[in-house]
Amino acid sequence: MKLATLRNGSRDGRLLVVRKDGLAGAPSPEAWPTLQRALDDWLAAEPALRLLSSELDAGLQDGTPIDPLRLGAPLPRAYEWVDGSAYLNHVRLVRRARGAALPPTLETDPLIYQGGSGDLLGPHDAIELHDPAWGLDFEAEVAVVLGDTPLGVTAAGAARHVQLVMLANDCTLRNLIPDELAKGFGFFRSKPATAFAPFAVTPDELEAAGAWRDGRFWGRVRSRYNDQVVGDCEAGPEMHFSFFDLIAHIAGTRRFTEAARCRTPSQAAACHAWQKPGRSRSSKVGPR
Amino acid sequence: MKLATLRNGSRDGRLLVVRKDGLAGAPSPEAWPTLQRALDDWLAAEPALRLLSSELDAGLQDGTPIDPLRLGAPLPRAYEWVDGSAYLNHVRLVRRARGAALPPTLETDPLIYQGGSGDLLGPHDAIELHDPAWGLDFEAEVAVVLGDTPLGVTAAGAARHVQLVMLANDCTLRNLIPDELAKGFGFFRSKPATAFAPFAVTPDELEAAGAWRDGRFWGRVRSRYNDQVVGDCEAGPEMHFSFFDLIAHIAGTRRFTEAARCRTPSQAAACHAWQKPGRSRSSKVGPR
Numbered sequence: 001m002k003l004a005t006l007r008n009g010s011r012d013g014r015l016l017v018v019r020k021d022g023l024a025g026a027p028s029p030e031a032w033p034t035l036q037r038a039l040d041d042w043l044a045a046e047p048a049l050r051l052l053s054s055e056l057d058a059g060l061q062d063g064t065p066i067d068p069l070r071l072g073a074p075l076p077r078a079y080e081w082v083d084g085s086a087y088l089n090h091v092r093l094v095r096r097a098r099g100a101a102l103p104p105t106l107e108t109d110p111l112i113y114q115g116g117s118g119d120l121l122g123p124h125d126a127i128e129l130h131d132p133a134w135g136l137d138f139e140a141e142v143a144v145v146l147g148d149t150p151l152g153v154t155a156a157g158a159a160r161h162v163q164l165v166m167l168a169n170d171c172t173l174r175n176l177i178p179d180e181l182a183k184g185f186g187f188f189r190s191k192p193a194t195a196f197a198p199f200a201v202t203p204d205e206l207e208a209a210g211a212w213r214d215g216r217f218w219g220r221v222r223s224r225y226n227d228q229v230v231g232d233c234e235a236g237p238e239m240h241f242s243f244f245d246l247i248a249h250i251a252g253t254r255r256f257t258e259a260a261r262c263r264t265p266s267q268a269a270a271c272h273a274w275q276k277p278g279r280s281r282s283s284k285v286g287p288r
Numbered sequence: 289m290k291l292a293t294l295r296n297g298s299r300d301g302r303l304l305v306v307r308k309d310g311l312a313g314a315p316s317p318e319a320w321p322t323l324q325r326a327l328d329d330w331l332a333a334e335p336a337l338r339l340l341s342s343e344l345d346a347g348l349q350d351g352t353p354i355d356p357l358r359l360g361a362p363l364p365r366a367y368e369w370v371d372g373s374a375y376l377n378h379v380r381l382v383r384r385a386r387g388a389a390l391p392p393t394l395e396t397d398p399l400i401y402q403g404g405s406g407d408l409l410g411p412h413d414a415i416e417l418h419d420p421a422w423g424l425d426f427e428a429e430v431a432v433v434l435g436d437t438p439l440g441v442t443a444a445g446a447a448r449h450v451q452l453v454m455l456a457n458d459c460t461l462r463n464l465i466p467d468e469l470a471k472g473f474g475f476f477r478s479k480p481a482t483a484f485a486p487f488a489v490t491p492d493e494l495e496a497a498g499a500w501r502d503g504r505f506w507g508r509v510r511s512r513y514n515d516q517v518v519g520d521c522e523a524g525p526e527m528h529f530s531f532f533d534l535i536a537h538i539a540g541t542r543r544f545t546e547a548a549r550c551r552t553p554s555q556a557a558a559c560h561a562w563q564k565p566g567r568s569r570s571s572k573v574g575p576r
Binding site for chain 2: 011040077078079080082100103105109111112113114115116117118119128130134151152173176179181182183184185186187188189190191192193249250252253254255256257
């Protein structure tokens with residue numbers, strides 16, 4: 001299944017289910033107008049979205065042609081954006097370029113940072129560079145969207161929490177990095193908004209093409225700067241830490257993300273009693 | 289105006305407007321059932337919330353008694369959580385305790401990191417420590433909630449983007465810090481979920497009490513561990529960087545956060561044409 005988000009003037013856009021060829025799509029059912037809403041209620045939303053997807057693919061629905069210029073990031077804003085260095089050759093090259101040492105735990109302890117997630121760029125948005133001295137760089141990345149992921153999940157248990165796979169362009173203001181990292185708190189100003197490719201696909205879509213295995217995307221990722229190819233690699237073989245490894249790492253001391261539920265049965269009983277029935281659809285998110 | 293979020297089984301809870309004494313409150317108007325929804329549409333939401341607030345304070349509405357055990361964080365999940373070290377004495381003490389050097393730009397360049405924001409704990413949630421060897425620590429913090437904040441905003445222009453002020457408990461797994469910072473990417477596993485005090489207040493509420501000036505909270509923040517007072521400080525005088533300074537710093541290369549809007553007029557015309565009118569209330573967020 002292939003999903004996209006149409007810009008419609010709202011903050012989260014309008015979720016579209018996209019035909020396999022990427023050329024036409026249809027708005028998701030009313031109950032899940034945005035991808036975030038669908039993720040919040042995935043058990044119920046996924047079958048409905050897949051039904052629409054299969055109807056589009058079978059030609060039972062025409063859909064509406066998709067203009068890529070109207071698409072935002074699949075998730076135009078998200079509750080977390082966690083970026084990790086799974087390709088050790090990249091780490092080696094980047095550190096060499098700025099004359100920084102490699103961490104001794106490079107091969108056993110993933111390099112991870114938390115990035116901004118309130119403003120995620122769409123595939124055709126301008127990448128703004130307000131001062132050329134900042135030194136804008138770009139970097140192709142494979143990303144996954146997690147469903148609720150419990151604290152302490154193992155790599156072996158991580159597969160079922162991967163709902164979607166996406167491509168991203170991680171922008172970096174390279175010249176701001178040395179001073180920022182010297183302070184010891186990691187990246188912040190050196191990482192402006194991240195941009196995303198238009199489509200998010202479910203892992204089975206890649207699996208069917210032999211391109212999703214062992215928590216890795218086994219496909220070719222080609223990067224162009226205008227018309228010039230600047231990167232062209234097989235994403236699978238050199239991914240040292242799999243997504244499952246990375247998920248286990250980040251969930252070691254945190255959960256992703258089951259916010260605001262009533263945390264105990266007695267809390268649930270108490271707060272449900274307070275909530276007047278049928279007050280607002282949107283304040284009720286289905287069970288998971 | 290004082291706001292809180294009631295746990296109701298949904299991810300974002302139910303927004304309450306709270307009487308000045310904090311003992312009773314009423315659900316926000318239907319159009320803004322959650323604090324995030326209100327923030328997304330603040331120009332329209334704020335006057336409606338303030339009207340309800342004044343009715344509660346004037347006794348024109350009884351409200352419903354508030355049980356603090358039923359409250360979550362005012363924002364049970366958020367699109368960004370950015371934590372800065374504005375109290376330099378704290379930086380000096382923490383670094384001395386772990387034998388780390390002070391950054392040379394300590395007084396001119398704020399220490400900032402991006403923290404997790406998908407799971408923000410409520411005032412009575414358990415703070416989980418799954419391995420005592422991690423060394424759990426806690427830390428009182430004053431926090432502000434931003435409305436849409438443009439890239440490049442100055443400190444002088446930052447005031448109008450501060451919508452709410454909150455108190456937080458920043459938990460840290462101290463013993464995970466040295467190895468994590470040695471990798472050079474900042475905190476991640478050493479920062480579990482942050483906890484929040486139950487109420488969020490508008491700055492004018494503090495101003496009226498002389499406790500909000502120059503982008504700082506001028507009040508006493510007392511920290512207790514069980515019954516023992518472990519911190520008791522005047523939050524105003526020692527705040528080296530004001531919130532306005534910190535906002536200007538973090539917005540230097542990013543915006544917070546106007547996601548998924550149609551970025552150009554032609555995009556807007558195109559995507560509005562695609563969107564069928566009246567499809568879904570929730571996909572339309574009011575103008576700001």
